[in-house]
Amino acid sequence: MASAFAFASGTSPSFLPSNSLKPKHSPLRRPLAPINIRSESMATEKLGIKVETNPSESKLSQLGVRQWPKWGCPPSKFPWTYSSKETCYLLEGKVKVYPEGSNDFVEIGAGDLVEFPKGMSCTWEVSVAVDKHYKFE
Numbered sequence: 001m002a003s004a005f006a007f008a009s010g011t012s013p014s015f016l017p018s019n020s021l022k023p024k025h026s027p028l029r030r031p032l033a034p035i036n037i038r039s040e041s042m043a044t045e046k047l048g049i050k051v052e053t054n055p056s057e058s059k060l061s062q063l064g065v066r067q068w069p070k071w072g073c074p075p076s077k078f079p080w081t082y083s084s085k086e087t088c089y090l091l092e093g094k095v096k097v098y099p100e101g102s103n104d105f106v107e108i109g110a111g112d113l114v115e116f117p118k119g120m121s122c123t124w125e126v127s128v129a130v131d132k133h134y135k136f137e
Contacts, residue, residue, distance in 0.1 A: 041053065041054050041055050041056060041059070042054070046104075046106050047099045047102055047104060047105075047106055048099060048117050048120060049097060049099070049106045049108075049114065049115070049116055049117075049120075050114065050115040051106065051108055051112050051113070051114050051115075052112065052113040052114075053111060053112055054111050055089075055113045059113075060089065060113070063087075063113075065089045065113075065133050065135075066133065068089075068133040068134055068135045069133070069134060069135075070091075070131065070132065070133055070134075071130075071132055071134055072092075072093075072129065072130050072131040072132065073126055073129065073130050074126070074129050075126050075127055075128065075129060076124075076126050077123065077124065077125045077126070078123070078124055079121070079122070079123050079124075080121070080122055080123070080124055081119075081120070081121040081122075082116045082117065082118055082119065082120045082121075083118070083119075084118050084136045084137055085115065085116065085117055085118045085136070085137045086115070086116045086134055086135070086136050086137075087113070087114070087115050087116075087134070087135050087137070088113075088114050088116075088132045088133060088134040088135070089112070089113050089114075089132060089133045089134075090108060090109060090110050090111065090112050090114070090130065090131070090132045091110060091131045091132060091133070092110050092128070092129065092130065092131040092132075093109060093110060093126065093128050093129055093130030093131060093132070094107070094108075094109040094110070094126070094127045094128035095107070095108050095109070095124055095125065095126050095127070095130060096124075096125040096127070097116075097122050097123070097124055097125075098122055098123045098125065099120060099121070099122045100120075100121040100122055100123075105125075109128070
C-alpha cells in the first residue's frame with residue numbers, strides 16, 4: 001500500500017507552493033557564528049576549603065597541574081590530616097569532605113581545583129572513585 005505522503009521525486013504536494021520545501025535565504029539573514037559554550041569558573045570557600053569549579057585550561061597550565069603527581073582511591077571513607085597545604089585538581093570522582101569538629105561538609109568532584117589548608121583534619125567520604133593531580137606546599 002502506498003503512503004498517503006508519497007510524492008514524485010523533486011515535487012511538492014499540490015497544497016504547498018513549489019518553493020516551500022527549499023531553504024529560505026534572505027539578505028537580512030546572516031550565517032550564525034559558532035558559539036563556544038564553556039562553564040564559567042566559580043570559586044568558593046567553605047569550612048576553610050577553597051574550591052574553584054571548572055578552572056580555565058590556561059589557569060591549569062599556568063599552575064602546571066598536569067605535571068603534578070597523581071593519586072586515586074576507590075569509594076571509601078577515611079580520616080586525613082594535612083601536614084602542609086594541598087592543592088589538587090580532580091579528574092574523576094565525587095567526595096564529601098567533613099572537617100573535624102563540623103557536622104557540615106564540602107562536596108568536591110571532577111573538574112574542581114581544591115585547596116586544603118595546612119593543619120586541617122577531616123574525613124573523606126568518597127562515593128565515586130577519585131583520580132586527581134595534587135601538590136603539597
